[in-house]
Amino acid sequence: MLLEGKKYQDDRGIITFNNDFDASQIKRIYTLENYSSEFIRGWQGHKIEQRWFACIKGDFEISVIEVDDFLKPSKDLTMQKYLLTDEVLTYLHIPAGCITAIQSKKESSKLLVLADYELGEINDEYRFDLNYFNENL
Template structure:
């Protein structure tokens, strides 16, 4: 099952509507936005054993590296990395399931990534961070 929920767009003489009629936001409790200060900066590795996230690019473009982890206390450094490119042309949502670690890189200046989370801030302690060089990355 793909982690990417594809959106779409409709355009006519009135303008453009970007939509994702298949996205179910019923689990969302919190929303925030990420804007990297520079396009050569990689934000990561960060993950959650319990929490879920949904990412949608609302301006510019991002590359997201995702690793599925079984052991957050001592993850192997050679786990398989999946890569997803998110653009602002359609309202795609990348579902980052519980048990995943991500690294995020803006591909264009002034890019903005909308993030939805299924737990409120401070509701549980479920944040794991790893040095950028801990996993293989090709962002």
């Protein structure tokens, strides 16, 4: 689910904001930068944890799959793609039960990541080979 951000500009500068984002569930915040725009970070996700992504520099394409079985997922699950840019502070909510593949579309792009569990609070990380699912990234 996308929570669309907005932008305000006047003679003092630019403010990007998102007044619809509720940060009350957030326990951890970090940033992510890929070394290259050719690299795709994925497939990785969580059965219990949620994530929220916002691009703070450059552009990111985030592919999302809702997993049917974390031990042996179907290979033909539907993928949705989202493009986040630094033009506005749009948040992409990744609910529990989903995995992502993340690619920066510009060099030096930076992604803000928010999580609803502290690091090490639960053991809930799942990874799959980038070529596991039939759909092409």
